Amino acid sequence: MKNKLFYGIAAFGFSLALAGCEGWLESEPNYLLTNEVTMEDVDGVRAVMVGVYDLLQSTGYYGRDFIVSPELLADNCRITDNNSNRFIGQSLNQVGSHNAIWATAYNGINRVNNVLAFVDDAAGGSQTEKDELKGQAFFVRALLYHDLARSYSREPNHLVNGFDLCVPLLLVPFPGITSPDAFPSRATVAVVYEQIEKDLTQAIDLLASSSFDPNYGNILAAKSLLARVYLYEEKWSQAAAMAEEVINDSRTPALVTGENYMTCFSATPGAESIFELRFTENESEGPNSLTSIYMQVGAGYADVCLTDDLMQKFGASFGQDTTFADARAQAFQITSKSGENVVYNTKYASYNGVYGSDNVAILRTSEVYLTSAEANLMAGNTALALQRYNALHTRAGYEAATSLAIEDVLLERRLELAFEGHRFYDLKRKGWDIPKSFKFEYLPVGLEYRDFRMVANIAPDEIELNENLDQNPGY
């Protein structure tokens, strides 16, 4: 009897072995979804689009670096004597220190390409919803490509030695490593700008019937970005027309008054924001935030302060108490750090109350005014240029100007958009040298326009991995 029982157990054991039991090898994670399942309905596609905005918020991109580096690469900001060793390379225009957004931007482009590839066939959702998602995707793709283009190549009218390669143009989801498209080469500047215009035009069409929400890609954002892109291309009349279209749109936030200037940054959304990345309370970047690098508050780094030159441009008079003539000096924190007198800016001061969670305005009304002023001036329409220029100039507390030179517009742009990530790119697109005169006489004194360091290098690893990529000249 007993023996039979044991033989039975033995037989059971071996039958398990022989059964093969394919089902015993199935495992499904509870925190991952396969690509197919993710993209099968509109809810999934929308969540991927949410992931794209989340990516734009990274510290390496609009969360901090892409805003701060252009100020340090140019003449607006410098590093304090006592510092945390961040952005030193950018402040000294060292070889290889630039805006390294390549990987983040292409990560975003691949996600956006997924949205565009799958949204039409996704289950559920109305055509309006799908159009809105597509419109946002086209807008963000244009933004990413333009940011890449202005970082990794020269502008169309300002090529140096005829080097006209821009960045690889990828318009479909990653096709797998066996595909030849997995190792793309660089498209020319003209081709990339053409694609950016095309994406924005499609975005404008698709977003026409959606409501205006500055926290997401929207029609005004697409138009404002297109105006900016035309400015980089020096298509003056198209830039002027597009900027005016935005300014005259009733949905566009009006310019705030001088005394309410800070509401552009402190309000949620910012009082002039056309496109703004919103950081909720639980998206604090903490010590890696803009607040931390730009201001002396809490346990922040407080490494980036105004250059003396910029302070003077703001009408600083140095004395017992430094004072500024410009109304926009409301945004300054005058203090000292380890015995050094410094001035910080407070455009990103964690206004929503949680340290390190600053909303980041990427497109705002003032920029569109300045685009209009510059484009109209260059196109010969001085009256309108003066009108748009003076709207900002008088708001800052100055007398209205009666004549206008391009340097005036760029200075106004420098002051108005200071610390917002424009200065270096504005000088670069104009083909101007970068002047730098810092308080230490032995620091290097800026960059000539033709210097190779004006353009970022493609990371050596990337060149290593993709032999079809050409490096920028000089690197």
Add this chain to the structure above:
Amino acid sequence: MRKLTSLLLFLLFLGAQSAMAQDLKITGKVTDDAGEPLPGATVVAKGAAGVGTVTDFDGKYSLTVPSTVTDLQFSFVGLSTQVVAIGGRSVIDVVLTQGVDIEEVVVLGYGSVRSRDVTGAVARVGSEALEGRPIQSVDNALQGRAAGVQVTASSGAPGAAVQVRVRGTGSIFAGTDPLYIIDGVQVTIGDQTQMNTSQNALASLNPEDIESIEVLKDASTASIYGAQAANGVVIITTKRGSSGKTEFSFTATNGFAYNIRDMPILTGDQLTELSVEAFRNSYGVNSPVYKTRIRSLLGRGFLTTEDGSENTPITGYTAPNSDWKDAIFRNGRIQTYQLSAAGGTDKTRFYLSGSYTYNEGPVMETDFQRATTRINLSHTINDRVTIDFSSDLSTMFGNTVTEDATYANPYNSALGLLPTDSIQFYDGSYNRELSGGFTFNVVEVNKNNIQRYNQNRAIPSFSLNVKIAEGLSFRSTYGLDYLEIREDMFWDPRHGDGEGPNGVVAMGNTRVLNWQTNQVLSYNKLFGQKHDFSAIAGFEYRFNLTDYGYASAQALPTYKLQTLFAAAEPTNAYQYNQDWRLMGIFGRVNYSYDGKYLVSATVRRDASSRFGANNRFGVFPAASAAWRVSAEPFMQWASAYLNDWKLKVGYGWTGNSSIRPYRERSFFTGGSEYGNAAGFAPSTLGDPDLTWETNQSLNVGTSFELLTGRIRGEVNYYHNYTPDLLLPRPLPATSGYDNIWSNIGEMLNKGWEFQVNVGVFAMANFRWDIDANFTSNYNEVVSLVTPENDDEWIYMEDEPPLGATETDYYLRWAHEGDPIGTIRSRDWAGVNPADGRPMWYDQNGEITYSPLPADRIWTGYYTDPRYFGGFGNNFTLFKNLEVNVFFQYAFGHYKYNANSQLFGDYTYRGGQFNQYLTQYTERWMEPGDNTYVPKVYTGVSGYLNNTNSVAAMFPSTRDIEKADHLRLKNIMVSYALPTDWVKRVKFSSVKVFAQATNLYTWTTYTGWDPEIIGPDWGVYPQTKNLTFGIKTSF
């Protein structure tokens, strides 16, 4: 009493020979059951290893044994060993017969073989290397004990993880740890915590419960474990009872733990002097900046000048000198108590034990506690059926501090905090206004912050053995390994990291459930006296589920409430789990002819859920053979002193499937967020062809036994080649992905292993045994992503130190043609004797003062030892006093001393961190000084490449140091109280012992300790222990 007298005499006249014991001469003849004489049979005096002989051609022997010896052991290949009591006889004849063998056996997968019949490479560590040692975990005990097994403590923290590598590092990104099996259960190892920096799941096992540890090193022994065996297999067998009187054993140890060494740093005066010198060098004595500095130092009372103003020369330094090291380090305590009972009846046998360990680390607020119970039962139901049950229940508590590169890390802060800042004020409050770069008062922070874990674990297993027919049996085993870790973290809102968010609390919960069963049929039979045949066939299934939960919140009303419940703002919460399954069938056949020719073949077919549908199944074959040369007639002439000599060779494949699951398909994952909406992000690009790494392993070796076991040894050569490394193949960033996991890359490990045991002296009252091993391992990353490109490299994960850009500090790389862990760094060219500026070589070999990342070179320095091993001396005097001296060593490797970059760079840090003393004593001061410490500077000038200033220090070959070391790992002195005394108090034995661990290390390495794994940055230093104990049996 006589023995005690002898002992005292011995101690008084140390080294003098005592000849008080009487020796006894015994002769006799050994025959088989047919009455034929047995030449070459071994005769050994039991309990006096090394005293023995072999029979001559007529089966006769003659042996002189000490009077203390009571039994002789007779053995012969293929016959059962017999132990015969001497009982005062001088002639003892013995008949050896076929029968149940009691020879030493080695546990191999799903069975065991006589140790002399092993055809592969197995290392065995017995309980003697574990009992009474102040080791926290069984893997620690392997250090230096077994050839080919390299053990490195990742941290000196109590209960910290240990790295074990069998025959080199076998993989870059898949697992490199061996498979651990405790009483038949494949168990979870390593650090399973989420928030603690070092924990070791295996520390839950009480080392005193262990009977033996076997390490299966080559494919012929390990391939029976198929896809899990590529890094070797460690089989741990716990003690079991035997029938007879119940024996109780009680062990208690108590002792101290010290920091392994002191690191000399600057005093307040020296630091102040350097800072003055730095300002003088940077700005000149007449500059306003310099004068402001002097004025400020005068104001703080750190120095004096001739007239008390900044305008006259300095007359002396009077800075405060806080001893942060003293506040952070302490003398730790070690306590262990263990009670066991072993015994049983003819039918039922048991081993039961309980233990408690408390280990207080030499760094403040770190400790480790463990309590264990074990129940091992065996019951014989009838002559066919037996059942075995083993169960290990344990709980561990650990308090840890951060080992990350953060300001809260006490061992780094201990060096870097400024001596000029006071630690505590007279009212007992702590100084929170620190003026240096380390901004936290780590003494207060670590006192109040909490980082702790509690691991509870059960490892039960049950097995049924049925003898189906003569030689044929069936074993069915069910095992479970369940562990649960609860972690708590608290950052006090009053200071440190907790100050900004106003207090942080976090809780983690990890559960690892691991269930398995195997069904094994085994058969063995001896055909016609000489053909010994055995075989097994089996099936195994393993299911592993790991479940992670975590929640954190911030903003506490007060530091007094430290729970999530009290916090106002939830910050993070997640739960996710990972599972994998493995199924295999396996078989092994052993055949031996007359004990002379041995062959063995195994095969296993495994299927794993971790791999792509296209490549889920794998077959792992192996074969080996051995030839007992000593048993050949032509070796008869040597039989008098060559007892055993065997040659062996084996080749086979083993697999490595230890990668995180879910890499074979493409996935999106949650966790991204925008505008309060949850988003998806691509997480993995999957490769459906993904499969295991295959370790193709060759082993050639020989083992020998000379002079009746006085000299035993083994030499092995191995060649392990993996052609299909699982690597994250880097993708161009334009793909939107970082990498795709693929089977690319090749790796080679080859080397020699030597293991020898020598009984140098084997006299009645003095025995000296040497036990030594040596391994030389050569590792090479043969190829990485693409075979045609010869100069590829890949980052290995390491934590970059404070304030460093990442790529500067990715110091461990896999680079084609170099060993794994090769260091890439800037090439240091010394300090320019003319002006004191630090120099490097640029990529063209020219001197540069501001090296770029592109100037980094493949230094040829690598972090894994080329040679390692250990040797022990065991002295026994009068059988009562035993002295064991054990050394462990590792040579031919380098470590990046990141601490020395940080605390050896005044210029760059500008006095923000305290520095090593050498910064003061060795600094460049005037033209012509030849030194490695540059002229000191301060401020922003440190960053510049300007002829008037000194460039910052960069990670460079200056701080890569030889990590060669020889360590006096353990000295143990034990004394067994004389039996007649002990008997009087009804004990069967009482042994007292004292031991020291890590007592001294010979090394040129200047950091805390050369035994580290990554860069020397923020690692809890190793500890030096001194313990005393008593072991009693009754």
